[in-house]
Amino acid sequence: EPEVTQTPSHQVTQMGQEVILRCVPISNHLYFYWYRQILGQKVEFLVSFYNNEISEKSEIFDDQFSVERPDGSNFTLKIRSTKLEDSAMYFCASALAALAKNIQYFGAGTRLSVL
């Protein structure tokens, strides 16, 4: 069964550094998402991406964050200058379609630790 793949599984970085979290969505999917989960808290929506542009973003997704689909397979989340509070699990998800048929398939997550 096809899966969403995320790399790395754990990323450790120094505060102020840039990080790029990588995701390979399921190949025929068209909708891509990033979520994060701070330890002990709920899964929070960050951004959705369709047709090479952001379709929706949350208030968390400020100017420090960006997403890109640099080629036909990867979907990346970049945090330009990491803060301690960016430490969280980051989940990528993809879906074939939006709305009524929307089943989002999740990756295993990348644990980001900002020191």
Next chain:
Amino acid sequence: AQRVTQPEKLLSVFKGAPVELKCNYSYSGSPELFWYVQYSRQRLQLLLRHISRESIKGFTADLNKGETSFHLKKPFAQEEDSAMYYCALRGGKLVFGKGTKLTVNP
């Protein structure tokens, strides 16, 4: 505003006992409701969604628009049901509840 409330952070039952994980939502439009499950060391995966009206692994959930609820139920819990369960609502974006950790004891 979209909001999902799962009032129980932890739920512990014995094997064979019925289990109900509560979920209430707030949304002004017509909601799509989902239950996602995360087993230990595994990824989030869809368990079921209200539009399918199906039973998966013995679990069912009925959307009650009057009570704005989408409680997850199973008549006889199994040890392998132990996991984190997240209720989620899609109006535009997918909004998750805080999750309920279910432990089924032998």
